[in-house]
Amino acid sequence: MAATASLKSSLLLPSPISDFNGAAVSISTQKRRRSWQPRGARMQVLAAADSKNILVMGGTRFIGVFLSRLLVKEGHQVTLFTRGKAPITQQLPGESDAEYTEFSSKILHLKGDRQDFDFVKTSLAAKGFDVVYDINGREAVEVEPILDALPNLEQYIYCSSAGVYLKSDLLPHCETDAVDPKSRHKGKLKTESLLTSRDVNWTSIRPVYIYGPLNYNPVEEWFFHRLKAGRPIPIPGAGNQITQLGHVKDLAAAFIKVLGHPKASQQIFNISGAKYVTFDGLARACAKAGGFPEPELIHYNPKDFDFGKKKAFPFRDQHFFASVEKATRELGWTPEFDLVEGLTDSYNLDFGRGTFRKEADFTTDDMILGKKLAAV
Numbered sequence: 001m002a003a004t005a006s007l008k009s010s011l012l013l014p015s016p017i018s019d020f021n022g023a024a025v026s027i028s029t030q031k032r033r034r035s036w037q038p039r040g041a042r043m044q045v046l047a048a049a050d051s052k053n054i055l056v057m058g059g060t061r062f063i064g065v066f067l068s069r070l071l072v073k074e075g076h077q078v079t080l081f082t083r084g085k086a087p088i089t090q091q092l093p094g095e096s097d098a099e100y101t102e103f104s105s106k107i108l109h110l111k112g113d114r115q116d117f118d119f120v121k122t123s124l125a126a127k128g129f130d131v132v133y134d135i136n137g138r139e140a141v142e143v144e145p146i147l148d149a150l151p152n153l154e155q156y157i158y159c160s161s162a163g164v165y166l167k168s169d170l171l172p173h174c175e176t177d178a179v180d181p182k183s184r185h186k187g188k189l190k191t192e193s194l195l196t197s198r199d200v201n202w203t204s205i206r207p208v209y210i211y212g213p214l215n216y217n218p219v220e221e222w223f224f225h226r227l228k229a230g231r232p233i234p235i236p237g238a239g240n241q242i243t244q245l246g247h248v249k250d251l252a253a254a255f256i257k258v259l260g261h262p263k264a265s266q267q268i269f270n271i272s273g274a275k276y277v278t279f280d281g282l283a284r285a286c287a288k289a290g291g292f293p294e295p296e297l298i299h300y301n302p303k304d305f306d307f308g309k310k311k312a313f314p315f316r317d318q319h320f321f322a323s324v325e326k327a328t329r330e331l332g333w334t335p336e337f338d339l340v341e342g343l344t345d346s347y348n349l350d351f352g353r354g355t356f357r358k359e360a361d362f363t364t365d366d367m368i369l370g371k372k373l374a375a376v
Contacts, residue, residue: 212248246272289343
């Protein structure tokens with residue numbers, strides 16, 4: 001009972017579960033939905049005057065997969081700019097043949113390397129896009145050619161990161177908090193500064209940790225590998241570090257919300273889940289989502305180990321979470337997924353189907369467990 005109470009105290013409010021295209025995941029407590037769409041979004045086909053010629057930088061790995069589908073459903077003309085190394089479209093679980101065919105017939109592709117600045121300038125200038133969604137930009141130097149090529153751009157919507165904030169004892173992070181110019185996301189900070197300095201209507205989104213189907217970062221997958229193998233889950237410190245996760249579909253919905261929104265002009269928004277969770281609570285949430293037994297949690301002091309270049313845990317060992325109140329207040333956006341339901345969505349549509357990005361690697365786990373056993 002104590003474990004159940006602890007889990008409930010660290011999770012979000014209930015919300016519907018949906019698959020990639022919107023058919024509800026088969027869970028007895030959920031009502032079946034015919035289509036996934038962000039709460040409050042207008043999904044009807046837009047009038048021709050409202051339809052935008054939109055460029056998505058990236059769009060085939062994770063965030064852009066969900067964003068591009070929403071944009072197409074909204075009636076926009078959408079072009080993905082990629083190097084062409086990955087398929088431009090893929091049929092997703094829960095997506096019918098007809099739906100996939102329709103999406104595939106409407107999505108456009110511009111093949112190129114964004115590091116080839118001359119090509120970026122000439123190709124984008126020829127297309128004359130109205131709006132740019134920059135999902136994979138990391139450095140300001142990558143963004144400047146895009147702005148140069150599109151002097152009449154209506155909006156530049158940038159995927160930044162909550163990792164730009166300076167570590168603080170005062171949490172949650174708000175959009176006005178101090179930033180860290182030495183963070184590993186300093187390129188995103190410089191990009192935000194560039195956008196501010198240019199005569200362009202921009203919006204920057206700062207997600208915290210993103211999770212969901214197709215996630216290429218080992219967030220929930222890290223836990224699912226250990227749960228599937230029936231292994232203890234090693235967690236640094238006392239396990240009461242507080243963090244925050246946001247579902248990729250909620251993030252995509254937020255990107256839709258800022259499009260053309262007057263209150264999004266030259267603004268930054270944190271986007272993530274509505275509540276926060278401890279490391280221990282996250283392990284229990286992943287177990288519940290995948291239908292696994294209550295996990296055994298092993299706590300350790302990271303300072304007792306030399307893991308070399310290997311990463312022993314998928315999160316930074318600190319409290320790290322941000323307020324999404326501004327996005328809720330100004331945009332009318334609210335996350336649709338609570339944590340367990342979002343993790344269930346991810347598990348059922350990805351890891352539970354036998355698909356994942358990285359093979360399990362328990363090397364650091366064995367180091368931790370070996371030292372624990374030796375101390376007994």
